[in-house]
Every structure is written in structure tokens, then in C-alpha cells.
Amino acid sequence: MKKLLYGVAYYDEYMPYNRLEQDIRMMKEAGINVVRIAESTWSTHEPQDGVFDFTSVDRVLDAMQAAGIHVIVGTPTYAVPTWMVKQHPDILATTENGPGKYGARQNMDITHPAYLFYAERIIRKLIGRVCKHPAVIGYQTDNETKHYHTAGPNVQLQFVKYMREKFKSLDVINKTFGLDYWSNRINSWEDFPSVIGTINGSLCAEFAKFQRKLVTDFLSWQVAIVNEYKQPHQFVTQNFDFEWRGHSYGVQPDVDHFAASQPFDITGVDIYHPSQDDLTGIEISFGGDMARSTKGSNYLVLETEAQAFLNWVPYPGQLRLQAFSHLASGANMVAYWHWHSIHNSFETYWKGLLSHDFEPNPVYNEAKTIGRDFARLSDKLVNLQKNNKTAILVSNESLTAMEWFKFSFTSTKKYNDVVRLVYDELYRMNVGCDFVDVSAENFDGYDLLIVPALYTASDRLLERLNDFVRCGGHIIYTFKSGFTDEHVKVRTVRQPGIISEACGISYQMFVEPKRVTLKGNPFNVEPEDNEVHTWMELITPDTAEVLAYYDHPHWGQYAAITQNTYGKGQAIYIGCMVSSQVMHKVLAHAVIQAGLWGADQKQAFPLITKTGVNEAGKTIRYYFNYSDHPAECAYPHGQGTELIGGTPVHTGQTIGLDRWGVKIIEEG
Amino acid sequence: MKKLLYGVAYYDEYMPYNRLEQDIRMMKEAGINVVRIAESTWSTHEPQDGVFDFTSVDRVLDAMQAAGIHVIVGTPTYAVPTWMVKQHPDILATTENGPGKYGARQNMDITHPAYLFYAERIIRKLIGRVCKHPAVIGYQTDNETKHYHTAGPNVQLQFVKYMREKFKSLDVINKTFGLDYWSNRINSWEDFPSVIGTINGSLCAEFAKFQRKLVTDFLSWQVAIVNEYKQPHQFVTQNFDFEWRGHSYGVQPDVDHFAASQPFDITGVDIYHPSQDDLTGIEISFGGDMARSTKGSNYLVLETEAQAFLNWVPYPGQLRLQAFSHLASGANMVAYWHWHSIHNSFETYWKGLLSHDFEPNPVYNEAKTIGRDFARLSDKLVNLQKNNKTAILVSNESLTAMEWFKFSFTSTKKYNDVVRLVYDELYRMNVGCDFVDVSAENFDGYDLLIVPALYTASDRLLERLNDFVRCGGHIIYTFKSGFTDEHVKVRTVRQPGIISEACGISYQMFVEPKRVTLKGNPFNVEPEDNEVHTWMELITPDTAEVLAYYDHPHWGQYAAITQNTYGKGQAIYIGCMVSSQVMHKVLAHAVIQAGLWGADQKQAFPLITKTGVNEAGKTIRYYFNYSDHPAECAYPHGQGTELIGGTPVHTGQTIGLDRWGVKIIEEG
């Protein structure tokens, strides 16, 4: 990437009247230098089977080129035309809820040959047509691709073959998945029942893994086609998204981001987050850290919110704060979904940079200042390199298994709640981190590894984690880690199984805490924050030192949090769901022990700081004020220049930040 | 109508033993002078295909005639016999939930030719048989007819033809409905997908409009058949009902009452409402005003509650209060559903005037006093004429569109909440009003027009509303008015679009209020009532005067409520959801400005007064005490006679009202 990209998704096809010229004029005024097009409009480009019409693509490309705006062209495969479904209704994914219905996007069977035939044809037609156009800098394959829970008979058949390929024999499968239970044994391949309806959590988890593999395979197939046309200066990306809880929340359940991102030149993501009084920057940081970690490199924010919903319309200053926060995590592009608000259909109230009236408005006006600063500071801010010593280990397999085996009948907590419990506190104490996943061959380069709820893991992975500690690493496990093997079979030894060795503890029983606190408030938090909830393991320390005991009339002899020296390293085990405040204290303790406590830890949320090294090899330090009140802090690093204002900054100087303000210091 | 009707629904067919003679004796004692029969009992009257048995109809007609009780005969088409569905299962409506199941009423496809064939035959047999019977004064077609969400392939086909008829070309449809979005374009008529599953709000709204038209057409078809038999002194009516929220609540979503009532001689409705401590009279007034407005004339309350449910059993006095409240809104008939409580099946706990024991009970005993007074005062109270200067403009199209485009992901508020927010406050301040709908050619005769959430409206309607103001009318709009055109396409200009002209304002952004109040409490209400909720538009006044600003750290410069002089009239715009108390104040302000504030406004809920002119040309003034405590008020009008007690009343005299009491004064 040569420069920062500031963009919007643009749909000429949706316009109520011809506005291309006016739109481009307004884009230029806002510093927009890239648009994303075409990924949603298959039915416009192929109005009938084999009839193609790329008029709108051509005219947008030409007009953008004339204006000096780059274009990312999407393959339009995530929303299928009416004629296709009329002709081949079974193109829609059959799920546990039955056959699909036409209407929404992202409802097809991504393994269906008819769909694949049509998809390949439109991709070749479209990409073949635009690839030599000078406006085109890259491609996006499909959009927010997932498996859409496809599980019809044809998918079931593929799954059975996948199982045979992987496990060879039914004897192995029956044993591995515990199918004797409730008479679920499969004794002949023909008898393999549809996974829809299974009550076997291991089989369910394997099917989910298989479904995630379908996504990886489908994207890889699209990339291979696009690569046939891609020019040397162009890239191929994908717009990944995250677990959705009304906004981007955590690890994506339905896609294995680490595997699926491999064929791409660069990872793209969309990040949507709470705003107004609820804007914290956590989701921007989380999504960015995840995107950056997939390929260990910079990434694109292909979509984020402009005005969006009622409760997301940004306060003055917030749009700027958000844009620079993306850069601070390593983004090279920030693009809004979408340029203009849509006048019909489904997302009418997901407002773009412009309202339905296409006129300048306060949010658009703020974007103009961002575009100006992006252009001005591009050389200094593009391609920021991060070098984190802390990583969080995440696991789609654990997430899936914990969907099935919930904490309890009533708890709404899930895997990502545990991930966020640790991530959020790292963020709040300004400890930068990467993500690693279970495919990581080693954890070299990290001093501190945090492992939330690694419920499902192979012996080999757990042994690698023991090795990491033995060789001097610091690790923090939470409850539930190590409990089952990679087939979601519970280990047949005292828990937490293999990692007991590094942790120096064991437990046999776990209960639901009711009015249970940590004995003596060892982390010195407010009384209500000293309570544990949702889950508690009754831990017996072996070689471990106890950091906290439970306070309970019957279970007071058991440990809640322990710490163990193992080889040259140290392992902390947190056996219960604790408050954010206690988690903060435990993490801080571990950060200190790992020797990672530095000057940035003198500041904490809402004052957020992020660091990286720019292409000139200089350290860039971002300071963000995620609050509605002005703030200030002493600048602890080497002297430099505040880039937005262009003023020099000295060590120890007080930096002032407006409410929702941002400053960027280039050291040296 | 020559006299007041006091009635019950009567089902000889449901009786556990032959009680006709005793029932009629008890009816006579209670002053019941009309019964409604036959609309629910097709399977009794046609036990097998083409086999007819009207024994129960004949004997009831004869017995009623002998007793001097009139009969309204219903066409029994809203509940189909077992044999019909066994023979033609597809008579049941296919909906988005799939094919129907036999059991409930109101589950058929009202467009299905087999159903229509059978329906026509039973109508001709039944009505042909009874039309000359002297007991019969009128007919009810079907019952609470709606479209039952019929949406099967045959209905879809009709819809496609309707769309072609209406819009001529797919190009127009694609453009009008924004079908390029998410690849939903239809490029060949054969490709038109089922509307079930669509994600296009405009298409959804059009389908809902089409479905409402099916109801209008079906009823019109029934009326035409019945009219062939109708004798000069007989009438045809329909039992319309309202949006149901456990009781009659607001505008009926599935029927266009104004259009559907046209072929009928008189509008009939059912009105069910909360009772006991929750009895306010609002639903009686609302349903009555709507029924009266459909044809600008008196109406029938074909069903209302007697004992009904656990929580509706009336306190002593309430049944009387309710009965006279119906008359005060212009009803000529009050009838209970139903005479006796039913011993089996579904509505066993929807109790009638009699309990299951058929014996006199406190509620029945109170009905006797009503029957006596109705008979005694019939000449003075029948055919009450109302002359309101205030009207509320309602819109089924807006209601439907706002079902799709809700205020937010979490809000449960709907169109009818806004309608009721204004209606209820008018009621509480004793301002009588009519309803008009979007088909109104003009608003002549009204001084004040209130327009709640007119989300969907044609340019022409909005221009008519501007004209109304320009020519001296007073208007109050709430938020969301004027936002989309009649195809639910958002206008492409600053909001509120066309009505900006009369309102003298514009806005581009809207947000969700959290802890937002009106600055400086301009309406002087309790602090908690000064808060706004659910929705707020960030209004910039142009020529308008600001009645209230928002109090908010970032949006304090925007207006919440404005008032504008335009031509000879005035337009108030309320940009946010306010409390009842603030709405009350704004409405009172508008009523005063429109010159409509009168003597009746000195009283307010729970003391309700209603006025009209009787056949003798004299003014009738009803006074109701909707409270559990006795009340009194000074009588401000000309001298007259209190009709129930038969005592004279002088101007300025204090009138006393028992708890749940009623008085009726005939002026002059």
C-alpha cells in the first residue's frame, strides 16, 4: 500500500436519479480517494441468465478514473438474482429450518454446482472486463461470506465423505464421538443420519468445523479465479466480519479467519461499534488486532459506520476519533458503508455519510477534515508496524463447543464473553496485543500469552503451551481451558488435564457460584466487584501458589486463582468468572511479572494510547480521549512532533486532548 | 334507525339444552330488543356439501318475532365446516407460515374460488330464506373479516397481475421499489419471487395494501349478493374490529375501514376495552369516532363485553356507563357478545351477559336498567348528530410501513402508539374529533387537523395538507410525517419534505434520545414528564418559531417542537416522542389557537363530556364520571333536563355524578 485510503461503498445502481457527477464532486471535497463497488448488484449486471449489462460499472469506473478516485471491485456473488432462484430453487441453502426463501442476501448453498457455475461466469465476465481499467486497484471476493448454515442432503453427503476421509472407519467415529450414547451408533455408512437433529455435541462441533471449511474452500476458489485476471499492482481482499451482537463483538463463529485469509493479498474487515456515550474504541481495536493478526500485516477497514442508526449517529469529533483509531491498530484504509442513505428496501435506516437528501451534513462535514488529514499525513501514518509482546490465543473450536455446552441452563454467557473479558482489560490498560490461533506452530516472540476458555484443544497444542511456559513464557488460563480434546471429548484425567503440569493444580468438581466472593478481597476491589459468577472450579493446588480462595461455607478450602512457576516461566490459572475489575488486577499482575509494564501503562481508559513504527522507521504514538470531557496526560516518551497540529512535543510535557480528541506524535 | 337497539349475540346452536323460551323471557326482562344470529354456525346449517338445515334459524326467528325482538342475520362464512376442508384442503389460506390447519375460524383464503362458490351458495340459501321474515331488520356479512395473511401461490399470482396493472412495466417497479438493492431486480415477469421472504419494505407495504384490497373486494362481493335479497326496510352491515392488543386499541392494520365500509348501509364495529380500575372510556370513544367517521353517520356496536374475562368483569355501574358512552359517540345500537357463556371449546372464559348457569347475576341485573332506559329515552338519544371541528388523519399505509421500519431495534412502539398518544389527550380534554383518511379529497369543515406519523404519503396528499394550512387551517404534525412517498420510498430532499414549506423547518438527522429533556421545561410539566423518548429529529427552524429545544450536550442547538405561520394558518411540528403530559399541553395550545377552546374544556378526564344534536334538533350533553369516586362539576351550558332522573338543570348548577356515573342533559 502506497498511501492511506479513505473510502466509501458506492452504489450507482441504487440512485434515485443520476448523481454520479455531483457525488464525485462531494467525494473529492471530503478527500475520498477510493470507492468499493459492485459486490451487491448481480441482478443489475446479469438481468437474465447469460445476459450481461455492466453499464453502471463502466460509467463509474470511467468517472472515478477521471476524478482520480480508486476503485475496489467486488464479485457480486453474495446476493443472487431472482431469475436464478426461479430456475434453480435449490440453490438456496437448506438449513435446520428447512429450504430457503428468496429475498435476503447470503442465503445460498455455497457448495451448489449451479450456483458455482453462475458465480464463476459472472466473476469472469466482470473481473475480465475491469481488470485492465486504470481505476481498479483491487478486488473483493464476495462479502461477509459464511456458510449460512447450509445443511441439506447434498451437504450432508459431503460431510459423510469428509468424515470417512478424516477418520477412515466408523469404529473410530463411534468411539471418538461417543455414539454409543443414546443408541446413536452408526454401524454402516448408509445409516449416517443427518446432523440436523443430532444431540451429540462432538458431532455438532465437527459439522461446524466442516462448515467453516466450506467457507475457506469457497473463498479460496474465488480467489483463484480472480487471480487469473489480477494485474501486478492490484490486490485481492475479503470483507470478514465478527460475531454480531447488534455490533461487531468477538471471534466470528462461522468462519475460521486465520485459515480463510491465507489466499488473500490483504485482509479486509468490517467493524461496527456502539457510539455516542457508548463509544469506547474497544471494537475498533479488537477487530483491528484480529485482522492484523490473520496475516501479520496491515489491513483494510472495508466498512465502518458513518451516521448509521439512531443510536450510532456520532457526536462531533467521534468520526475523527474513530478514523485515527483504525489507523493506530494498523489499518491502511477506512471506508464507510455507505456513501448515501438508501431510499427503499431493508437498510433504509442504516444511514451513510450522506442522508437521503444527498446534502452536506455535520457528519459529512467532519469527514472532510479526516480526508484532509489522511492525505496530508499519509506518508507518516501508512503501513504502521506493530510489535506486540502479548497475544491472546483464540479457538473457533472452543467457541463452537461452548455454544453446545453452555455454562448453565440459564447463563447467556458465551466463549466470546470470556475473550472480551480479557481483551477489554488489556485495552483499558493500554497493553497492545495480537491474536494467535490454535494452528500456531509456536508462540515465539511473545512474552505473555493469554488463553481464555480453551475448552477444546488437542494434546499437542496443550503440550506446546506447556513448552511455552517451561521455556520462560508467561501464560494466563481461564476456567474451562484444556477440558476436552479436539473432538470435544472430555479428558479422562483430573482437570485441567495436560496443562495441570504447568499450572500445578487440579480440580474434579465445578459449581455455580451464588453469593461467592474471593476470600479477603485479595485484589482490593469494591465489594460488589469481588463477587464471582457464572462458573467456579473447585481447585486444589499442587505446586501452585494460591492468589485467591473462595469465600463459601462449604467450598472455602478450594482455590479460585493460582500461580505456578514451571520451568523458566509462570502460569496463572483463573478458575472462575470474575469481574472486570478483578480481571484487570490479575492481568496487571501478569503484565508486570512478564516485564511488560511500561510508561504507557501509566495511562488508562478513557485515555488510550497506541504505538507503531512508520515506514521511515520512526515511532508513531497515538493518544485518544474516549470520553465526553477534556483530558490531559504527561507525555513520557522521547521528543517529537504532534502531527495534526504540527507542534513539537517534549518528554514530560502535558498533552491536552479535547473530548473525543486525538493527537498523533511522531518521535524523534 | 328508528330507535335505539339493545342486543346480544345469540347462539341457539350452542345451547346445552333447549332454552329458547326461557332465554327470550330473560331477554325481554332486560330490554333486549335485537339479537344477532347465524354468523358462526355454517357447519350446523350445511352439515354436508349441499345439504341444508336451517331449523335453528327458523325457530329462533319465529320465537323472536313472537316476542317482538328484532334479528340481524349474519352470513356464516367466516368459519368453514369440516367437510369443506376435508374436500378442499387448499381452501385454508397459505401464509408465510405455510399451509393452514383446520380448527380455528378466519383461516381461509378469501380469494379461493371453491370457498367463494360455497360461500355464495350458503349466503343465497340463508338470506333467501330469511329475507322476508318480519323479525329480520338487517344483515351482517361475514365477521371481523380480514385477509388472514393469505399469500399462497394463487394469491401471489394475483399480486403479480395487480402489480402489472398498476405499474405497467418492470422498469418502473424496479425503480419505484428500489429492487437493485441486494440484487432483487425483477427483469422478467416470470421471475417475480414470492413476497414471502422479501426484504424490501416497499414491496411488503404494497403487498399489504393489496391484501387490504382483497378484504374490500370480498366484502363488496358479499354485499352485492345480500343486496339482491335485502328488503327496503332492512340494512346490511359489517362487524369491523380494531388493532388488537388484548383489547381494541387502534387503527386496524389489515382492513382499510374507509374503503371497505362504502358498500354497507351502516357501519358496525366491535369494541372491547379494559375494565374495572382500568376503564377509561377511551376505546369506546376511539372505536366510535372511527366507526362514525367511515360513513359520516351513526353506527352499530355489534359486539362489546358483558362479563367477559377475569379482569373485565365490570364493577357495579360500569356496564351502564359503557352503554351510554357508546350512545354519546353516535352509536344507535349496543350489543353484547354474547348472551350466555359457552360451555365448551375456545371462548369458555369470554363470558356473556349470563354465566354458564343461565341465572340472573349482578351484571345481567344491571343490563335490565340499561334496557329500561334505552327504551324510555330512545327518541331523545337515537341518531345523535355530531359536528366536530377537529380531525385526526390516519393512514393504513403509514401503519404498515412503520411495522417494517420500526423506530429502532428495541422499541416496541408502533404507529398506533402515536395515534393514541394524540387521541387520548384530545379525549382527556373533552375535545370531540373525527377521523379522516388519506383518501379525503379535502379537509373542509375542520379547523384543526392532527396528523400523527404520516410516514407514507403521496406528494398530492402533502400538498393538500399545505393548502389546508395556507387557507387558514391549523395542523399538528408529529415526527416521521412526510418522510416517504406512497411507495415507501424516502424522499430525496431535506425532511420533512413537502410539508417543510408549511412547517418552516428542516432536518437531516434523527437520533435516539437518552436522558434528553426539553430545554427549560417549556410546558411546565413534572421533570420526569419533560423527558423525550424513542425518537428525536434534529430540527433546524427556517421560518418557524421554536416551542421547545432539546437539552443535550451535543444536540442542544436543534429544535424539538416548532410552530409556523403559513398563509392564513398555522402548522405545529413535534419532532420527538413526548410524554402524554407534554402532548396534552401542545394540543391544548393548538386547540386554543384554532379557536376551539370552549366551556367543555373546563372539565377533563376522569370527567368526560360528549355532545350531539338529537332528532328534535336539541343538544344532548352526556356527562360521565370515569372514576371510582363521586364527582361534581358546574354545568356551563343552557338550561335543560337531566333525562335519566327527569330533573331540570340550570346553567351554572352543580351536577353530581356517582362513581362510574352518567348524566344526560337535553338542552332547551
Place this chain on the structure above:
Amino acid sequence: MKKLLYGVAYYDEYMPYNRLEQDIRMMKEAGINVVRIAESTWSTHEPQDGVFDFTSVDRVLDAMQAAGIHVIVGTPTYAVPTWMVKQHPDILATTENGPGKYGARQNMDITHPAYLFYAERIIRKLIGRVCKHPAVIGYQTDNETKHYHTAGPNVQLQFVKYMREKFKSLDVINKTFGLDYWSNRINSWEDFPSVIGTINGSLCAEFAKFQRKLVTDFLSWQVAIVNEYKQPHQFVTQNFDFEWRGHSYGVQPDVDHFAASQPFDITGVDIYHPSQDDLTGIEISFGGDMARSTKGSNYLVLETEAQAFLNWVPYPGQLRLQAFSHLASGANMVAYWHWHSIHNSFETYWKGLLSHDFEPNPVYNEAKTIGRDFARLSDKLVNLQKNNKTAILVSNESLTAMEWFKFSFTSTKKYNDVVRLVYDELYRMNVGCDFVDVSAENFDGYDLLIVPALYTASDRLLERLNDFVRCGGHIIYTFKSGFTDEHVKVRTVRQPGIISEACGISYQMFVEPKRVTLKGNPFNVEPEDNEVHTWMELITPDTAEVLAYYDHPHWGQYAAITQNTYGKGQAIYIGCMVSSQVMHKVLAHAVIQAGLWGADQKQAFPLITKTGVNEAGKTIRYYFNYSDHPAECAYPHGQGTELIGGTPVHTGQTIGLDRWGVKIIEEG
């Protein structure tokens, strides 16, 4: 039964590795003397159609026999193999939700001939093979058998024939079920619609009764087959369960326990209950009283919890308390589901006596003390005979009808809430009771009969109840009793119909209480406990004395609770849902009047006492402390020996009980 059985469910088939020898060693250490096997593992024993493999059964039988552990063999019919459903998909029950899906247990159509064919074959193969094995002491048919809501076309056909057999003519059916209503008449047998979809509560209730009969018939059929093999010293039992509300709660809706238990030699049940701070012993007592009452004899607890869930892991002492509580209600066996925690599939977190690690743990260690005491005290505690003078009359018909006709639209209360309201208070005051059902020919032997919400009852039953009072019995009815006949047709006379005679009251109206109390707090309870809720009947006493009036501005003249002398007996009628505290007072009053107030009533929950007579004819008195604090009480009975400690106990002596402690005194 010769001795107390202490057991576990054991699944050799589920073991992750061969542990049989170690398991048996650990069982012996814990005093386990019986295991239950084979009921869940059909697919292991018949891996393909007609291919049998009983290896695991054989080896477990031999090993158990060698160790002196008895075996109960289950017929494995409640969970069907994969091959069977692949071959005959329609073996799965079609319900109102459509066809079934393979995966879970208990999802078959228990009337399907293909299923019955396969079931009979595996039963004959398995039972024929094991019946002569010396380890086998008995058999369990199927498991927790219910009808699984089977309602497909074949079941519907059987139902129509059942209706014709029972009612002979459609005229009778139309009249009895009120089918004229909403045009539901059936005028030809061919027209009989599927009961799925019916809105007729009477028909629904009849179908539920028919479905319960399917269970009775199916179990009877299985018993007849097993009986062909059963040896003289062996028994056949069934594992009945209860209404499930996250634990065993009340009368089982889907099985008629009294009818279904007839063919069995002994009744078996499973009982699961809240634990930790929520352990009260009520469910143990309730389930035991019900099981004992079905055949008037001792029973088996075939399943209860060991560690179970997060929130059920017992505190120290609770497992012992529970075990002896079962014995105190007449159980001869206490068995845990299950021996070991399962490593895959569905019930991984329903933990057994052992955790997944198979090692001794605190719960297992406590079981060892129980096993030891069971063995030591077996002769004294086995075959305890109870002689209760109080009974509760329960009715599946009333339960079903009240599912359809709920208290109100919003109430979540059901029939079993009323049953438990009375049962729990009897338990808390240490009044032992039996259950009787509506098939009871008389109530001889009981002094006090409690009749909660007998909504549905034949004239004959109600007359028998009147007779009971007339002849000197004491009876307590709650609201809703006597309201409908056995076809859920509301009686056509003043309520409560036939029992008005004994109760000396009548009512015509019932309402929902809001802020209604009992006038003057007649039972002297805390103000909040004096409130009534959910339901109130407006009672007019005839000959009855009023125990409580309502306090309400409009309904204060009506009675809430009455008492009437009738013949030699007395009938109390409770017309509203009262608090536990008021129910306690009313029950105590009735117990006193019935002459049943004794020494045990000086103690109350949490100090629970239970009594019976052992085989030696001596009175056994259990004392349980259901609390987390030590307790003591004066022992009021004749001198004897405390069996656990082996110490003498004198009349009047203070007995101390540990928290969650138990003592057992043998009198004389």
C-alpha cells in the same frame, strides 16, 4: 424385596477405555449392590437390522455376578438405532411440529407397527438371553415412557376409531364437545379433522387422554412380553418421571401413573430436585408419595442425582440426607444416574457419582458412608409400611384441561402449582399423605381428603366426594373444583356444581384479584402474605360459615374461604389463590378438625420427620434437618434406639441434628 438396594446406572458401552474391573472395585467400596444396564444402547446391541451383539451385556452380568452385585436389565427401546430410522423414517413420531428428526431419544411413534416389531424382537432377544443369569433380579421396560406427542395421520385414525368406540355417534360427540361452536361440527366420520389445529378444549383434552392411554397400552404390551421370560424371584418395573420444571415438579401430564403402573410388579421412579441452598426434600417426598400410592406399596428410586449439574453438586451431608429421605417415604432402592460422567454427546454436564476422571471425589466418598449404612441397617429399614390418614386427590384430566384453559392470558400458574401449594404445606407441617386419583372407588381409610383444582370430574366422582363428607370425612377443595364434567364441558348450574351441596356455597362470577386481601387478616399472617392472587371466585355462602371475606371496594360482600358441616363431615372451600402462609393455616385448621394433629406437628420444616413400620413391626422415625444450621428438637415418642449411632433415645430427650443431618429412631 429382601434388602435395601443401593445402585447406579452403568454403561460399559460408554466407557472411553476398559474399566469394568476398576469400576466394580470402586462400586464395592461404596456399597453399591445393584446396577441398572442396557436401557439406552439398542444400537450397540443390534448394530444392524437383525444382527445382535450382547457382548457388553454378557460381560457386565458375569463381572457383576462375580462381585455379588445385582443387575436390573432395561429393555433398550426408548432410543432407536440409526439403521432403523434410515430404513423407516416414519417410525419417528409426527407431532404438531411435523415429522420427527433422528438424534434424540424418546421421539418415536409408540404405536407404529415397524417400531413395535423391532422393539419386540430386541426385547425377546435380550431378555431371553439374560433371564436365567443369576445376577439379574429384575427388568425395567423402556424408560420414562411417554407418548412424545405422537399425532400423525395413523394416530389420528386410531383416535377417530377410539372416539367412535367410546361415543358411538357423531351426534353425541358434537353435543358433548360443543362442536357447533365456530362451525366445528363433524357430520360424517370421514370429515373428522386432525386434532392438530383444533381450538376445542374438550377435544384437545380427550386427545390427551387418548395419548396417555397409548402409553398405558404400550407399557402393558412390553410387560406381557417380559413376563414370558421373568423368573419367579425377578420383578418388572418402569421408570416413571414427573412434570419437569428443570427438576421433578408435579403430576406427570403425559402419563396416567395410576393406570400405567398396574401391570408392573413394583413402581420405579426417577426424582431430581434442587440442591445446595435450595434443597428442601419436598420433591423427594412428593415423588415418593406418588410412587408409593400407585400400587400402595414400596417402590424403587431408579434414578436420582449424584453430582449432576453446576447448581446441584451436593454440599457435604446432603447426599446422605437425600438417600435416607427416600427410604423414609418407602423407597427400597436408591440409585444414581449415573456411575460415571459421560465424555461426549448430550449429558456431559449431568455428572455422575464419579467425575470424568473416574477418581474418588468428595461426593463418591460420601456415598461410601451411605452404602455402609444401607447394608448395616437394611433389615430394619427395608419394606417400610406407611399408614397415612390424609390423601390428596389428583387428576390428569384436570391438569390437561387447565393447560388449555389457563387462569388468565398472563398467568404462568398451572394445575401442578395448586397441587404443590397444598402438598408443600402438608410436608412442612410433617403431615404424611398419600395420593389418590379419580379412579379411586372410595376414600375409605382416609380422614382428610385434599382436592386441589379438580377442574374436570364426572358427576359420579363428585357424588362420591359428597358421600365421603356425608359419612364423616373432612375435605378441602380449592377454587376451580367441580367446574366441568369429564368432557371439560362447564356445568350448566351454579358453581361449584355438585359439590355445592357439601360445601354449602355457590358462585356465578370470578375475577382477577388486584390488590385484594382477606378482610381483617383472619389467619394472622404478614400483610404481604394476606394478599390473594391469580384467581378469585365471588362466593355466596348458603349453609357455609365464612372463614374469610375479600377486602375490596366492590366485591367485599363475597366470601373467599368457607367451611360447611355436611352430614357427619366437613368441607372447606378455598375460592382463591392464597399465599403459602394462608394455605398453611387453613390446612392446619383442617388437620386439627380432622383429629390428625399430633406430636409430629410440633416440629416443622426445616425439621422434617417421617414415620413407618418396619418388617419387625416396629415404628421407625426419621428426623431430617433440611438446613445449613444445626438443629435440635425434643423427641416426643416412645423410647427406642437411634440406628445410625446405635444409641438409646428416651421420650422427651433432645435430639441434635447436624446441618443437613439425619437420625433414625426405632421405637421400642
